[in-house]
Amino acid sequence: MQRESAGSLRSTDIGRRVRLAGWVHRVRDHGGVLFFDLRDRSGICQIVVSPTDAASAAASRLRPEWVIAVEGTVRTRQEGAKNAKIATGEIEVSDVALEVLSESDVPPVLPSANDVPDEAVRLRYRFLDLRREEMQRNLALRHRVLQATRRYLDAAGFYELETPMLTRSTPEGSRDFLVPSRMQPGAFYALPQSPQLFKQLLMVSGFERYFQIVRCFRDEDLRADRQPEFTQIDIEMSFAQQEDVLSLAEGLTKSLVAEAGWDLSLPLKRLTYKDAMARYGSDKPDLRIPLEIIDLGTLADAFDTPLIQGALAAGGVLRGLRAPGGAALSRKQWDELGREIERFGVKSVPYVIRDADGLRGSLAKALQPQAQDALIGALGLAVGDAAAILAGEDEKVSLALGVLRLSFADRFALRKPGHRFLWVTDFPLMEWSEEEGRAVSRHHPFTHPNPADLGRLEDEPLAVRAQAYDLVLDGVEVAGGSIRIHERLLQERIFKLLGLTEEETRNKFGFLLDAFRYGAPPHGGVAFGFDRLIMLLAGASSIRDVIAFPKTAKGTDLLTGAPAEVAKAQLEELRLREMPPEEAKR
RNA sequence: GGAGGCGUGGUGUAGUGGUUAACAUAUGUGCCUGUCACGCACAAGAUCGCGGGUUCGAUUCCCGUCGCCUCCGCCA
Numbered sequence: 082m083q084r085e086s087a088g089s090l091r092s093t094d095i096g097r098r099v100r101l102a103g104w105v106h107r108v109r110d111h112g113g114v115l116f117f118d119l120r121d122r123s124g125i126c127q128i129v130v131s132p133t134d135a136a137s138a139a140a141s142r143l144r145p146e147w148v149i150a151v152e153g154t155v156r157t158r159q160e161g162a163k164n165a166k167i168a169t170g171e172i173e174v175s176d177v178a179l180e181v182l183s184e185s186d187v188p189p190v191l192p193s194a195n196d197v198p199d200e201a202v203r204l205r206y207r208f209l210d211l212r213r214e215e216m217q218r219n220l221a222l223r224h225r226v227l228q229a230t231r232r233y234l235d236a237a238g239f240y241e242l243e244t245p246m247l248t249r250s251t252p253e254g255s256r257d258f259l260v261p262s263r264m265q266p267g268a269f270y271a272l273p274q275s276p277q278l279f280k281q282l283l284m285v286s287g288f289e290r291y292f293q294i295v296r297c298f299r300d301e302d303l304r305a306d307r308q309p310e311f312t313q314i315d316i317e318m319s320f321a322q323q324e325d326v327l328s329l330a331e332g333l334t335k336s337l338v339a340e341a342g343w344d345l346s347l348p349l350k351r352l353t354y355k356d357a358m359a360r361y362g363s364d365k366p367d368l369r370i371p372l373e374i375i376d377l378g379t380l381a382d383a384f385d386t387p388l389i390q391g392a393l394a395a396g397g398v399l400r401g402l403r404a405p406g407g408a409a410l411s412r413k414q415w416d417e418l419g420r421e422i423e424r425f426g427v428k429s430v431p432y433v434i435r436d437a438d439g440l441r442g443s444l445a446k447a448l449q450p451q452a453q454d455a456l457i458g459a460l461g462l463a464v465g466d467a468a469a470i471l472a473g474e475d476e477k478v479s480l481a482l483g484v485l486r487l488s489f490a491d492r493f494a495l496r497k498p499g500h501r502f503l504w505v506t507d508f509p510l511m512e513w514s515e516e517e518g519r520a521v522s523r524h525h526p527f528t529h530p531n532p533a534d535l536g537r538l539e540d541e542p543l544a545v546r547a548q549a550y551d552l553v554l555d556g557v558e559v560a561g562g563s564i565r566i567h568e569r570l571l572q573e574r575i576f577k578l579l580g581l582t583e584e585e586t587r588n589k590f591g592f593l594l595d596a597f598r599y600g601a602p603p604h605g606g607v608a609f610g611f612d613r614l615i616m617l618l619a620g621a622s623s624i625r626d627v628i629a630f631p632k633t634a635k636g637t638d639l640l641t642g643a644p645a646e647v648a649k650a651q652l653e654e655l656r657l658r659e660m661p662p663e664e665a666k667r
Numbered sequence: 668g669g670a671g672g673c674g675u676g677g678u679g680u681a682g683u684g685g686u687u688a689a690c691a692u693a694u695g696u697g698c699c700u701g702u703c704a705c706g707c708a709c710a711a712g713a714u715c716g717c718g719g720g721u722u723c724g725a726u727u728c729c730c731g732u733c734g735c736c737u738c739c740g741c742c743a
Contacts, residue, residue: 113700127703145693162701170703187694189677194692195704196679201735254743274743301742302668424739525743561743623736634736 088124146185153177244279317606362483367556368501383452392472407467562607
């Protein structure tokens with residue numbers, strides 16, 4: 082007899098003899114009649130065993146998480162015993178034959194429990210944690226979106242091509258995971274941070290449209306939305322302009338989010354990097370928050386305080402941000418807000434509060450009385466609102482207000498329901514790295530500059546815009562990409578600006594530059610952070626909740642115990658030796 | 668690298684410088700014929716993460732350490 086899904090039985094199945102198999106979810110033993118819920122991937126179904134049934138003795142032995150097979154008859158539940166809360170609540174399976182396939186110890190993570198155990202316990206017993214309905218749902222969604230990706234891109238003429246996982250370390254970007262080579266002692270493979278160079282080579286090779294659902298590796302510190310290995314939907318297209326890539330990515334996004342029941346209307350909103358920073362203080366603004374940063378430059382003269390006047394004299398800006406209901410913030414809370422933006426060189430948050438009598442607050446005294454109404458109007462302050470007002474260097478003021486914007490949203494629950502996508506375009510090509518004392522690529526060194534800015538590449542490199550774009554969803558970067566440089570000479574100019582010597586570039590990227598000598602098509606692409614996207618679609622608060630076997634914040638796997646020491650013989654084979662701690666210190 | 672939070676029966680929590688560490692659930696036994704987070708009774712179950720210090724006495728206070736989480740730095 083063919084096995085069926087427990088969760089898919091309905092009243093239309095009444096009278097049928099069925100065979101089910103799965104896990105014992107909950108047992109309700111009344112001494113006489115006994116009920117239990119049988120759970121499989123599809124859901125749960127109530128099995129009823131009468132004291133006169135042959136299976137009665139076996140049923141009373143059943144415990145949670147035993148694996149059993151059941152053969153029985155689907156029947157309607159008695160009137161008044163139907164359960165509208167579950168999909169199979171109209172029916173039950175009776176007159177059963179029971180077979181225990183596997184017993185279970187008392188499980189540390191009980192899939193039927195309401196309380197979710199501590200995450201360390203969940204990760205240690207991940208195979209049990211994954212039985213929980215939430216995790217089953219998340220990974221099922223992940224599966225569906227993966228399949229939708231393949232369907233969409235295949236239909237759009239993309240080849241799914243694979244690239245090496247054992248590759249070479251390249252400069253720029255994040256720290257590599259290294260794999261020592263046995264056959265080339267002293268040499269190392271690197272696991273790919275992304276298949277960037279390979280997908281460009283595939284364009285040179287004439288495949289025209291490539292995609293890959295690919296694991297990427299970055300040896301950096303973890304976050305709720307960052308794992309050392311993660312999955313990208315990697316896409317590259319030849320003979321494509323930025324518009325072609327954006328439009329492809331939008332179409333794909335629409336079909337992917339539809340798997341979660343989201344309806345997306347295209348085209349998506351767009352914002353330049355410059356505007357995003359000015360209006361939201363972030364290159365990945367959360368547009369669910371109905372707050373915008375306001376430039377107060379025209380009111381600058383109304384503030385009689387050296388802090389503001391000094392900042393403006395130094396070429397700075399004056400900007401404010403409304404905090405709806407912010408009058409309720411205590412002195413202590415303003416201090417907390419100040420600590421959140423300390424890293425931008427702000428010592429405390431100057432603010433004003435509008436109450437029934439007018440403005441008060443740390444900055445109100447410095448404001449000329451006749452300018453009060455103008456300030457209230459500019460910031461849109463209602464009675465009960467407050468506003469943070471910062472003066473200083475453009476980028477720092479923006480970023481600081483961007484942080485406050487998020488903080489206000491948290492404190493006053495300002496985020497509107499629903500979801501907001503947007504493209505952020507025209508990123509700067511390069512940015513200054515204090516640490517390295519040179520310009521570094523903001524995206525990666527193969528990003529094509531905006532053709533309109535090519536003339537000032539050497540003179541004002543930091544002002545050059547890139548043909549690079551990010552897709553942002555609710556304040557999270559879910560995809561990013563660029564048009565690539567396919568001209569060898571331009572690529573060499575960029576390397577030079579980045580301070581990479583010819584020898585270095587030949588050594589590290591020679592193969593790519595070589596390839597570009599033999600007819601490289603213009604090309605560009607985009608990569609989706611797949612786990613993050615699923616996290617947002619699933620409404621999960623951590624990327625770990627959409628990955629079957631994730632790592633902890635310290636990069637360990639509590640299930641397998643990785644990373645672990647290896648046998649001396651393995652190290653010898655690789656000609657590796659542990660460095661004494663005192664030597665490793667420096 | 669830095670900051671913060673958490674760590675108490677299997678699990679989730681409460682709690683206290685002082686007798687026997689409480690509750691829920693899970694577990695075991697018994698009772699129970701329509702439950703669905705079934706119910707009732709009884710029982711068993713805890714080196715209060717680990718190490719050190721303060722104290723007559725520490726699960727509680729202090730220091731260190733380990734583990735988990737969050738954030739900053741970092742992550743093209």
